[in-house]
Amino acid sequence: MAKEAPHIGHLIHEAVLAELASKFPNRLPALHTSGEDLHVLIGQQQVIAYLQRMHDECNALSTPLL
Numbered sequence: 001m002a003k004e005a006p007h008i009g010h011l012i013h014e015a016v017l018a019e020l021a022s023k024f025p026n027r028l029p030a031l032h033t034s035g036e037d038l039h040v041l042i043g044q045q046q047v048i049a050y051l052q053r054m055h056d057e058c059n060a061l062s063t064p065l066l
Contacts, residue, residue, distance in 0.1 A: 009054040017048070024045070024048060
């Protein structure tokens, strides 16, 4: 029987999320930002938000209920 792959949230360390947030801060772009650059910035934030959600879901599932 094949082993189930680990949930991606188990593979994401908080330090990595902090580094991504530091390197790619979620802030409004400059007024002169091109449409292409704007798409890249949006994509960066979507990836960071996805990884954060996966990490949070995994931690919520592994946290014991009191």
